[in-house]
Amino acid sequence: MHEYYMLSYSEEHEQAEWLAYELKKEQLTLDDRKRPYFIEDPKVRSKSADWRNYKGSGFDRGHLCPAGDRRFSKLAYNETFYTSNIAPQDRDFNAGLWNRLEMKVRSWCKQHGHLYVITGGILEDGLQEIGEEDVDVPNYFYKIVCRFDGKRPKALAFIMPNREFGKPLEGFLVSVDELEKRTGIDFFYQQSQEWQQTVESKVRTNGWDF
DNA sequence: CTGGTAAAC
């Protein structure tokens, strides 16, 4: 549990199985910040994987909580450079499809003012591993974006392959039910108390009209 | 924006 996001770390896969954060309109600033080093997450007791596992692997250290969403303060920005917040991503995917989704999330946030985001790689058996600590390379990444229309939660869920297709985001929309099956995570019961207060019922896909 | 990396310190 960090100041500006929370996560559950999988020691087996050496990355977060899920990571959740709130994004508010007023947090979308354009402050210019110096990119820090990736360091171990001080709050992961089992030690989050060292960044050197990624060196020479051919994979990006892809942010789960984007640095671009956390420019409003130095702490918020630097927190995204803990190695608990990154996963191996294909370069073209990270700079392409994944980046376009992150930009779309910021655009939705500007429209609606307040969003909740849950994201991570789909962690399975038999994944490719990199580095001395065997960091798993997910074949797919997912993201749930949720907002509240009055009391009713509205959510969009995505599953994207860890490579670039050049396809529009709509092509990767899925239902939350399917996402739960694929990840093995129950997105209702796994949340913290604070989160549960807000998310009172399971979010359901509501189509592209978000 | 998303990042890597060579060169300098």
Place this chain on the structure above:
DNA sequence: GTTTACCAG
């Protein structure tokens, strides 16, 4: 080993 400056998608 760490930081800066520059580079590409």
